[in-house]
Amino acid sequence: MVDVPYDAVTDVPPAEVPEVDLYHPKSWWTQYVFSQDAKVIAIQYSLTATAIGLVALVLSWLMRLQLGFPGTFSFIDANQYLQFITMHGMIMVIYLLTALFLGGFGNYLIPLMVGARDMVFPYVNMLSYWIYLLAVIVLASTFFVPGGPTGAGWTLYPPQAILSGTPGQDWGIILMLASLILFIIGFTMGGLNYVVTVLQARTRGMTLMRMPLTVWGIFTATVMALLAFPALFVASVMMLFDRLLGTSFFMPALVEMGQQMKYGGGSPILFQHLFWFFGHPEVYIVALPAFGIVSDLISVHARKNIFGYRMMVWAIVGIGALSFVVWAHHMYVSGMHPKFGFFFATTTLIIAIPTAIKVYNWVLTLWRGDIHLTVPMLFALGFIITFVNGGLTGLFLGNVVVDVPLSDTMFVVAHFHMVMGVAPIMVVLGAIYHWYPKVTGRMLDDWMGKFHFWVTFLGAYLIFFPMHYIGLLGVPRRYHDVGEAAFIPSSTHTLNAFITVMALTVGFAQMVFLFNLVWSYFKGRPSGGNPWRATTLEWQTPETPPGHGNWGKELPVVYRWAYDYSVPGAAQDFIPQNQPRATPALQGAAP
């Protein structure tokens, strides 16, 4: 197959584009608080997610203090430790990463990158945020209710999640389930918006295959989330019924602390299937936006088109589809029918192929580039390393029989933190350094940014890389204290203490980052409209930060793909998507 020129699509003349009806704010309240502008909603989502994410960060320090120095901190007991890990996991996966990538970056970037004035349903978009905020408040309230938050682990496996041997059995679990239900309702409203906006509101000339990979990543992740979250929704409703009404969806006949319970006939494994039918796509709901964004960061800062754009798009779509048939690889030792192992191991390892293609194409984009080692580029490089590392350990856990000894050990904890904790956070941070100038009109401080990068990247790597080996040794996860066990050498405790020190150090670096965000807002160097000299539409807005309606009088018209960097013969090393190609008459006039 020969190279196909990306601009085979004929130029679209700047025809009349019907003007959409925008809601125009009438007061301070409707402009900044109950705003229907996707950019304001994006910032609201981002700030809320960051705030609750900081709670989860503090929880991680507390659990690391306990693991590094067991018995030293009298205010952390076994129950609290379980509550910390549960809330940390749930917040980080759902309330921080999902909300930030889709509600934050999705809202800000989709309309700007596809050349729309706003989301298609601005009112529903606003509702989405306020329901999300309510979900966060309900979740945070569990810290203050009698019995505290649930300590069932973020997977909330029944029966223990709703029985009295687990902390937070009174209010914690009920409010957790209620909060998840609210989150899903809120997300669905936002998610429908993102999908319809990408499909319906692209400007003239913005064909699907000219969209930046950021939009492809967020779009595919949103479609997946709309299909996956309902599984968690029904599981949450059913478990709420089991807890409140005494139904037995997930509860078999059982004896608790010597007492015969009235439950009977339910299946704990059914919950696990529902949970992971949501839970595995969830990994990619977080990963795909990161894949998309990092592709754009690498391309812009290496001044080179992304390598193999079409393959990248198909890899995103393929990973999205495959991720719905791999869920039970989380359940190899759950007691499900053992023959499932053959199927799910095969699908899981197949998904490694499109994922590997993406990695190759990122590093091949660097090849013969003009690599500017800006802070966003550094974070992109950090992402590649942590993602390759975490992705490869996934080949251990996905390969059913290899998972048997490693399952439920610290190896799993190290793996998923590397691949869906550190790696996507690297992209989030890189993306903030990249788009902050568009949002505020000022650059983030470069020196603080580099300090932030090196401490975060090297620190996080030193936390999670050695942790794999604690798991390989056999130390189980979710233990507040490994206690006496003959197979654990005392050097393991030294390593645990080291990991704790690194965790606190990385935590400190995030404070520098927060300071940078605030300081640069007032004192940062003015950025101008397009500081990175990027091609995509969001950098071509008439105002920075973009005004209400994004584009002034005329919508932009797109003439080319998103990656015209260093085009031979061009006057500068980038050509914006909305720059018309030279007319045939002019070309003919050239000698």
Added chain:
Amino acid sequence: MVVALILLLVAVGSVLFHIYSPWWWTPIATNWSYIDHTISITFWITGFVFFAVIAFMAYCVFRFHHKEGRQAAYNPENKKLEWWLTIGTAIGVGAMLAPGLVVWHQFITVPADATDIEVMGQQWQWSYRLPGKDGRMGTTDVRNISPENPMGLKRDDPHGQDDVVIENGDLHLPVGKSVKVLLRSVDVLHNFYVPEFRAKMDMVPGMVTYFWMTPIRTGTFDVLCAELCGSAHAQMRSKVIVEEESKYHAWLEKQQTFAELSRRNAVMKATYKSGGR
């Protein structure tokens, strides 16, 4: 170029850590060394890919970082290269998956001569049951569980009367004999986990799960719970003692059967009712 050097050091450092790590899997005590071999194959393949990708990336940063006058190449795609990389990756994936599936087939195929034993988990202790002289275990029902019958055996099942019941104690196993470990829980999920055995499986209330193994060396091994089961999850411990067959039988002789336990309980109950007379 400092950045390129640090990236390369991360790759080299990771490999060196792997080689010199004092933290490694425990000496194996069952027939599942096949699993360890599969892990080793996976380490070799993934380790190679990890080093190659990071080293290539470090080289790119070293060779192509921005300098005055540098211009990036313009090459949107290269079908041939992309296909070769895809095929190469597929071969690597197949080289890990194939042995994995073969060993998984062994793992789920229980040999006919394996002896059934039972492990029962409850918050937060382990109980064990071994078949008696008849070689078969009696049936159980969670509804039968009471202080006198902690494992919920059916009283009218003749196979259960000679079953050896070890409540909240240690398990002994003869070396070299295959066992099918039947797993049961009465309350929440647990997971019977002995690191040296490599095999593990969740215990799920309402159903019986299993794995099989052949202990290959004698010794005393820690039993841990590997599935979160509530407040005292980390303290749910027991021991498995793998020993020579003669020693095992000597130990087995001293254990009480279900019938003996029931009789003792009945006597205790009668004594209590009669006020000790």
